[in-house]
Amino acid sequence: MPRPGACRRRPAIVSVPSAVAAALLLLLQARTPAQTPLNLYGRGASGANGVVAAAKPDASQAGIAILKMGGNAVDAAVATGFALGVLEPNASGIGGGGFMLIKLASMREAAVVDFRPTAPAAAAPDMFALDERGRPIGNASVEGGLASAVPGEVKGLLYALEHYGSGKLTRAQVIQPAVDWAERGIPVTANLAQIIKDNFAKLRKYEHGLAIYSVDGFPPEAGDTLVNTDLAATLRRIQAEGADAVYAGDIAARIVAEVRKRGGVLTLEDLATYQVKERKPVVGSYRGYTLIAAPPPSGGTHVLQLLNLAEQLGVAALPEQSAEAAHAWAEACKLVFADRTRYSADPDFVRVPVAGLVSKAYAKTLAALVRPDAVLPAPAPPGDPAKYESGSTTSYAVMDRDGNMVAVTKTINMFFGSGVVVPGTGIVMGDDMDDFEARPGSANSIQPGKRMLSSMSPTLVLDPQGRPFMALGSPGATRIIPTLAQVISNVVDRGMPIQAAINAPRLYQGRTGGVSIEGRYSINAYNGLVRLGHAVTVSPDYDPAYGGVHAVLLDREGKVLHGGADPRRDGQAAGY
Amino acid sequence: MTRTTPIAAAASAIAAAAALPAAFMLAAASAAAAQTFALAAPIAEKPAFVTTVGQSADIEMVKVLLERAAVPHTANAQAKAADLAASGAKTLIVVLGGSTKGLGAAGISVDAELDRARALLAEAKRLKLTVIGVHVGGEARRGQLSDRFIQAAVPACQYVVAVAEGDKDGFISRLCGTAIPIDKVERTSRAVEPLKRAFR
Numbered sequence: 001m002p003r004p005g006a007c008r009r010r011p012a013i014v015s016v017p018s019a020v021a022a023a024l025l026l027l028l029q030a031r032t033p034a035q036t037p038l039n040l041y042g043r044g045a046s047g048a049n050g051v052v053a054a055a056k057p058d059a060s061q062a063g064i065a066i067l068k069m070g071g072n073a074v075d076a077a078v079a080t081g082f083a084l085g086v087l088e089p090n091a092s093g094i095g096g097g098g099f100m101l102i103k104l105a106s107m108r109e110a111a112v113v114d115f116r117p118t119a120p121a122a123a124a125p126d127m128f129a130l131d132e133r134g135r136p137i138g139n140a141s142v143e144g145g146l147a148s149a150v151p152g153e154v155k156g157l158l159y160a161l162e163h164y165g166s167g168k169l170t171r172a173q174v175i176q177p178a179v180d181w182a183e184r185g186i187p188v189t190a191n192l193a194q195i196i197k198d199n200f201a202k203l204r205k206y207e208h209g210l211a212i213y214s215v216d217g218f219p220p221e222a223g224d225t226l227v228n229t230d231l232a233a234t235l236r237r238i239q240a241e242g243a244d245a246v247y248a249g250d251i252a253a254r255i256v257a258e259v260r261k262r263g264g265v266l267t268l269e270d271l272a273t274y275q276v277k278e279r280k281p282v283v284g285s286y287r288g289y290t291l292i293a294a295p296p297p298s299g300g301t302h303v304l305q306l307l308n309l310a311e312q313l314g315v316a317a318l319p320e321q322s323a324e325a326a327h328a329w330a331e332a333c334k335l336v337f338a339d340r341t342r343y344s345a346d347p348d349f350v351r352v353p354v355a356g357l358v359s360k361a362y363a364k365t366l367a368a369l370v371r372p373d374a375v376l377p378a379p380a381p382p383g384d385p386a387k388y389e390s391g392s393t394t395s396y397a398v399m400d401r402d403g404n405m406v407a408v409t410k411t412i413n414m415f416f417g418s419g420v421v422v423p424g425t426g427i428v429m430g431d432d433m434d435d436f437e438a439r440p441g442s443a444n445s446i447q448p449g450k451r452m453l454s455s456m457s458p459t460l461v462l463d464p465q466g467r468p469f470m471a472l473g474s475p476g477a478t479r480i481i482p483t484l485a486q487v488i489s490n491v492v493d494r495g496m497p498i499q500a501a502i503n504a505p506r507l508y509q510g511r512t513g514g515v516s517i518e519g520r521y522s523i524n525a526y527n528g529l530v531r532l533g534h535a536v537t538v539s540p541d542y543d544p545a546y547g548g549v550h551a552v553l554l555d556r557e558g559k560v561l562h563g564g565a566d567p568r569r570d571g572q573a574a575g576y
Numbered sequence: 577m578t579r580t581t582p583i584a585a586a587a588s589a590i591a592a593a594a595a596l597p598a599a600f601m602l603a604a605a606s607a608a609a610a611q612t613f614a615l616a617a618p619i620a621e622k623p624a625f626v627t628t629v630g631q632s633a634d635i636e637m638v639k640v641l642l643e644r645a646a647v648p649h650t651a652n653a654q655a656k657a658a659d660l661a662a663s664g665a666k667t668l669i670v671v672l673g674g675s676t677k678g679l680g681a682a683g684i685s686v687d688a689e690l691d692r693a694r695a696l697l698a699e700a701k702r703l704k705l706t707v708i709g710v711h712v713g714g715e716a717r718r719g720q721l722s723d724r725f726i727q728a729a730v731p732a733c734q735y736v737v738a739v740a741e742g743d744k745d746g747f748i749s750r751l752c753g754t755a756i757p758i759d760k761v762e763r764t765s766r767a768v769e770p771l772k773r774a775f776r
Contacts, residue, residue: 194716198677201636216765217644218637221714221741 038542043565044499047575053550053563054080054396055475056087057572058186060563062177063398064574072166073404074102075174077396078157081408082178084394085153086231087186088570089213089428090195090415091394091475094234094246095255096430097152098393098410099294101281101458102164103468105403110292110460111164114277115156115410116451117149117432122265123448125440136438143202145264147418147431149452150274153410155243159276172239179239182232182426185225191544191570193222199416206262208421209428231426247271251425258422259429277348281460284358286311287492289469290462296344296352298409299455299481306336306485308363313370316493321505321521323528324372330509330534331370333482337511340481345443346451352443375533393475395458399468399552399561407458407471409480455480461488468554470498474566476547479508483547491553498553498564506546518543544568613769614757618776619734620706625665626651629693630674630725631682634713637764638671641710645772654682656692657699667775668700668707670733673717673742674725686721690728697732708774709733711748712764714741727751737770739763 045051045060050073052063062083063076071079077100085093092098097117103110127146128136140146161174188196196203196219203209210217212228220226237245245251252271259266282295284304291307293300309332310316318325343352356362369376393411398404412418412430420429435452437444444453457480458473472487474480483506490501505518514535517526521538529536539545548569553562563573624647628635635653642649650663660668670693679689700707709730711717718726730736730751738748740760752758759770 190716193714197637197713197716198633200633204636204640215763217640218764221763 038567040503040567043502043567043572045563045573045575046560047563048401048560049576050076050398050400051552051561051563051573051575052076052080052396052398053552053565053571053573054084055091055394055548055550055565055569055571056084057570057574058181059083059087059396060565060572060574062181063396064576065177066169066174067400068576069169069173070166071169071174072104072402073398073400073406074104074160074164075166075169076400077398077406077408078161078165079174079177080396080398081153081157081410082175082235083181084396084410086178086181086228086235088192088394089186089228090192090199091392092153092410092412094153094427095148095151095417095422096410096412096432097156098408099298099454099456099458100156100160100406100408101292101294101460101471102160103292103405103460104164105468110281112279112281112294112298113156113160114279114294114298114451115152115159116297116454117151117430118270118274119149119433119436119446119448119450119452120264120266120270121448122267123149123433123446125445125447127265127446128438130438134439140263141434141436141438142414142431143205143419145259145262145266145418145420147433148259148264148266148420148429149432150266150270151430152274152276154238154246155274155276158238158243171242175235175239179232179235182228182235185227188220188222188224188226189570190222193220193224195415196220199419202416202419206419206421208258208423209416209419212421212426213416228426230424234425234427246427247274251422254425255422255427255429258420262418262420264420282354282358284308286488287316288464289492290466291488292460292462294456294458295347295354297346297451297453299340299344299457300459301344301352301354301357302336302340302481303457303459303484304358305339305363306332306481307488308358308360309335309367310485310489312360312363312367315489320494321525323525323532326507326515326517326521326525326529327372327532327534328370329482329486329507330515330529331376332367333509334376334511335366335369336481337478337509341511343443344453346453349447349450350443373532393456393477395456395473395475395548396550397458397471397473397552397563399471399554401561403468405460405468405471405552407460407473409456409458409473409475411456411475457481457484459484459488463556467556470551470553472549472551474547474549476545478510479545479547482506482508483549487549487551498551498562502549502551502564502566505541508546518546542568611769613773614759615735615770615774618774620708620775621666622648622775623665624649624667624669624775625655625660625663626669626671627655627696628653628671628678629689629729630672630722631678631684631689632671632673632675632713632717633678634673634717635671637712638669638710641712641764641767641771642669644768645775647771647775653678654684654692655696657695660696660699660705661703666705668696668705670697670707670709670729672709672711672722672726672729673713674721675717676721686724690724693725693728697729701732706735707733708771709736710767710771711736711738711742712767714739715744718742718747723747730756735774737761737767737774739767
């Protein structure tokens with residue numbers, strides 16, 4: 001096994017002068033807005049004392065500032081989380097929720113803080129009127145009041161601070177960087193400018209968002225600054241009053257009024273009774289490394305399941321970016337996503353066979369279904385893949401010199417969530433209700449108080465001696481699961497440095513449909529997959545749909561932490 | 577919400593960077609305000625019909641531009657040639673630039689979108705409508721996909737308005753050549769004025 005941290009990358013694309021290659025190259029040149037301009041430099045960072053890797057450089061710096069003040073990794077993660085709600089308002093914030101995975105050096109077992117949004121008490125399995133294709137009419141699960149669940153972010157972050165923070169820093173101190181950025185104004189990057197342009201219709205429709213995220217009524221341009229004094233005022237209230245500032249009183253009343261005005265069913269009671277849940281992590285291993293992940297309704301179970309299959313199929317021994325390796329990943333993904341659809345849901349409502357799903361024995365039976373010379377049929381009829389295409393969400397990781405590890409993934413679901421922005425508060429309400437199955441009868445169908453299934457999978461990795469090694473996570477909807485598995489494989493199997501592991505081209509295979517590969521994937525793998533019978537789609541070179549992995553890795557020999565951040569979005573790590 | 581106004585922001589940003597005297601910066605701001613336009617006189621009649629060539633979400637920005645320019649219009653991102661005659665519009669505005677996501681959402685292939693655009697532009701010519709191209713997506717709305725749509729539509733335009741960032745390489749200007757007047761603006765909101773001037 002190569003030593004993780006050693007670099008032995010090979011050219012990703014071998015030129016083959018053929019019609020297929022020419023067509024592929026044409027596709028490779030197609031750029032997506034979010035990668036313009038693409039900057040591969042300066043994404044990673046190292047430090048002996050602590051590293052934070054997040055989707056915005058200023059959010060990473062917010063975490064570092066807290067570490068320098070004497071805070072621990074959880075303090076830094078909470079500060080980074082609040083800062084991301086300001087700096088990356090399209091992806092997460094007070095109107096959403098997520099999962100935080102914590103392993104302090106003093107803890108024998110990691111803890112999972114589940115602050116996923118919850119269906120309101122008045123929600124019902126048939127609350128969305130469906131069209132003939134089974135989709136909510138008028139995009140009602142994605143846009144407007146009905147799309148919003150009971151948010152968990154503020155209660156979740158403050159729960160983590162209270163229970164796992166160092167106790168050396170106050171709530172006001174860890175929230176202060178977020179307040180500062182909201183008042184000072186956030187820099188509009190090319191990525192954010194394009195996201196706002198793409199969501200301009202939604203922001204116009206629910207006008208309070210347009211008032212914040214526009215300049216003269218138009219989407220801002222890169223280089224502009226967006227000030228959000230309303231959000232700053234809300235954050236100041238949280239500094240002073242804690243979670244009650246949002247879950248009770250006048251701000252809660254404003255949230256409820258705006259959501260209901262836009263057709264929702266949220267009540268003050270829903271907000272007042274929202275509960276953070278602390279869950280036991282799901283634990284597995286990959287080639288001697290211990291994997292600790294968030295359990296259902298999060299997606300960590302399936303990251304472990306996918307890596308179990310990769311282990312059984314011998315991916316590590318297959319040449320990097322070969323057709324054989326790509327085929328193994330694609331087939332394993334099909335099997336994993338079939339199980340996810342069948343079994344995964346909120347474990348408080350549905351029994352999820354987690355132990356079986358992550359067992360090595362079960363992986364062996366699934367691996368036996370994979371043939372090197374044939375393609376498995378898609379296990380289910382075509383569904384509605386567009387439903388799972390939200391590329392929003394954010395993920396970040398923190399490790400400090402004391403061996404504390406934190407990985408967080410949080411979201412308002414689609415970019416700018418439901419579009420509903422609570423006037424006077426700067427709060428963008430999420431559209432997490434879309435993550436439920438809109439039809440009754442499924443494990444993941446809507447029920448009052450239930451948490452919707454998620455692919456969010458913050459993950460911690462311990463080295464073969466059981467010591468802290470890596471913390472990571474990613475946004476990207478269902479792509480999160482194969483993306484994280486591939487990055488872990490890149491580090492463990494290929495010995496890539498963390499930034500190279502993140503930059504490396506990715507593959508995605510869902511429950512149905514064909515294989516998607518990023519543009520830089522090897523042409524030999526492309527040709528080999530096609531020969532085997534896979535339907536292959538080539539995406540742009542650095543496609544934000546494949547996630548935005550942020551990770552911190554401890555190089556024990558060098559006694560230094562390395563942070564890696566994803567160039568597919570605005571990621572940049574910071575360390576000291 | 578923002579604290580900046582376009583000209584003042586540009587002036588203050590440049591001044592801050594270069595530490596130049598305020599008087600010089602005011603002159604720079606005045607010069608920006610005194611932009612000249614390519615059209616000597618209006619060329620288009622109201623009302624307008626707006627569609628995309630490439631299914632980008634930029635059509636939403638163009639709708640706001642036309643509202644600000646007091647140009648009555650109807651918009652249909654997937655309009656067919658027959659829709660044009662039925663609309664009673666006197667001007668066709670095509671929003672230039674491709675979007676993979678937009679094409680996917682509309683269920684239209686690149687070739688089908690090009691066919692739709694060509695048919696629409698041919699119908700506009702037959703109806704003797706003025707055609708104005710608008711490119712407000714900047715650099716993100718360029719590249720192999722977008723350029724195919726821009727290349728197909730610009731030669732059929734009588735006037736083009738573009739955000740300068742999207743024409744840094746002169747691609748749109750070269751397509752316009754000397755026959756098609758083009759106005760380039762620094763940011764989307766500045767496209768109101770040239771569009772207003774284009775209509776009688």
